[in-house]
Amino acid sequence: MPTIVICFDGMAPEYLVHADTPVFDRLGREGRWITGHCQMPSVTNVNNVSILSGAKPVAHGINANFAIGSDGVEVYMESPDAIRVPLLQQRAADAGQRVAAISSKAKLAAIIGQHADVTFSVEHPLAWVVESIGAPPPIYSFEANLWLLRAARLVMERERPDFLYVTTTDYLGHMLPPEADEARATFTESDRLVGALIEGIDDVSIAITADHGMNAKRRCLSPEAILAAHGIEAVSVSTLQDRYTRHHGNMSGSAYIHLDRSIRERAAEVLRASAGIERVLTREEAAGEFALDPALIGELVLLGDIETAFGGGDEPECAVEIRSHGSLHEARVPVITWGPRFEGFDGTENRSIGAWLHRQYDGLAAVSAPREAPAV
Numbered sequence: 001m002p003t004i005v006i007c008f009d010g011m012a013p014e015y016l017v018h019a020d021t022p023v024f025d026r027l028g029r030e031g032r033w034i035t036g037h038c039q040m041p042s043v044t045n046v047n048n049v050s051i052l053s054g055a056k057p058v059a060h061g062i063n064a065n066f067a068i069g070s071d072g073v074e075v076y077m078e079s080p081d082a083i084r085v086p087l088l089q090q091r092a093a094d095a096g097q098r099v100a101a102i103s104s105k106a107k108l109a110a111i112i113g114q115h116a117d118v119t120f121s122v123e124h125p126l127a128w129v130v131e132s133i134g135a136p137p138p139i140y141s142f143e144a145n146l147w148l149l150r151a152a153r154l155v156m157e158r159e160r161p162d163f164l165y166v167t168t169t170d171y172l173g174h175m176l177p178p179e180a181d182e183a184r185a186t187f188t189e190s191d192r193l194v195g196a197l198i199e200g201i202d203d204v205s206i207a208i209t210a211d212h213g214m215n216a217k218r219r220c221l222s223p224e225a226i227l228a229a230h231g232i233e234a235v236s237v238s239t240l241q242d243r244y245t246r247h248h249g250n251m252s253g254s255a256y257i258h259l260d261r262s263i264r265e266r267a268a269e270v271l272r273a274s275a276g277i278e279r280v281l282t283r284e285e286a287a288g289e290f291a292l293d294p295a296l297i298g299e300l301v302l303l304g305d306i307e308t309a310f311g312g313g314d315e316p317e318c319a320v321e322i323r324s325h326g327s328l329h330e331a332r333v334p335v336i337t338w339g340p341r342f343e344g345f346d347g348t349e350n351r352s353i354g355a356w357l358h359r360q361y362d363g364l365a366a367v368s369a370p371r372e373a374p375a376v
């Protein structure tokens with residue numbers, strides 16, 4: 001009973017409102033299609049790991065794409081070593097199943113490729129894939145994800161995995177709004193390729209979701225500069241930056257603020273008075289509300305309003321024209337499930353897909369585990 005899970009990076013529900021998607025429509029009609037929510041912060045690595053583990057960030061350990069621990073040590077969140085719970089690939093492999101995991105971005109390959117019999121990315125494709133469907137387009141193109149979906153079909157035909165995970169890149173989401181002709185055409189073609197992916201495969205089940213949504217941002221705030229203007233020293237980490245560089249353009253709708261606890265209340269007051277900041281939470285409040293690991297999120301957690309992102313730099317505020325994510329406004333995602341494996345599925349989060357499948361593998365492991373000898 002092959003199972004496919006696809007994470008369309010940055011696929012806000014609005015993209016599917018504007019595009020023609022007859023296949024998704026059918027899957028939703030025959031199965032289930034809801035608008036659910038992702039994990040906070042609404043960034044890529046946090047949510048890919050939640051989808052694959054079924055767990056919340058406090059349990060799986062990935063609380064941003066990058067973090068500074070409470071000991072001040074920088075923690076890179078691209079390595080599988082940071083993940084504290086088993087992912088579906090491992091559960092499936094342990095249950096004797098054949099596993100494939102493919103991605104657009106190479107940076108996700110290290111996390112998703114563990115325990116997979118077959119793994120590659122658009123950036124680092126395998127020779128036999130290129131021989132069959134041609135060389136992949138550049139990673140910064142709207143066609144990169146379409147190539148990955150064609151590769152997914154090839155993997156299903158040639159490798160016959162029991163479990164296939166596909167995760168794309170959100171380049172399109174960062175570049176185009178849902179109503180753009182090219183966005184609509186790309187999602188319609190993605191829909192057609194998903195139809196081709198499951199065509200004629202016996203007993204196949206599929207789940208389609210996103211790691212986060214996407215919104216236009218008009219204002220960028222530098223929390224460090226805002227606080228510095230009040231004589232408060234702090235280090236701000238944008239939740240979607242890949243590594244710590246102060247002048248980096250990785251602007252996120254949420255940020256972790258590291259500072260001395262003794263000045264936390266004063267800093268929170270200053271930040272609450274700044275236009276564009278929707279919520280200022282203490283470490284404890286954020287950990288409680290969003291199930292985050294308090295050791296990895298700094299003393300304060302900032303959430304922007306729909307058009308505000310957090311970055312670095314010496315200017316407290318600047319005008320930008322970008323599309324990004326990270327805030328609560330990008331937390332709505334489609335959750336589409338179809339096929340025998342998802343009969344009875346009633347999850348409301350992207351990670352519910354993983355949690356559901358983990359429970360099924362629990363059953364498989366119980367069936368295949370050797371029986372204990374009866375106690376004498």
Ligand SMILES: [Zn+2]
Pocket residue numbers: 009010043044045170211212
């Ligand atoms: Zn993403």
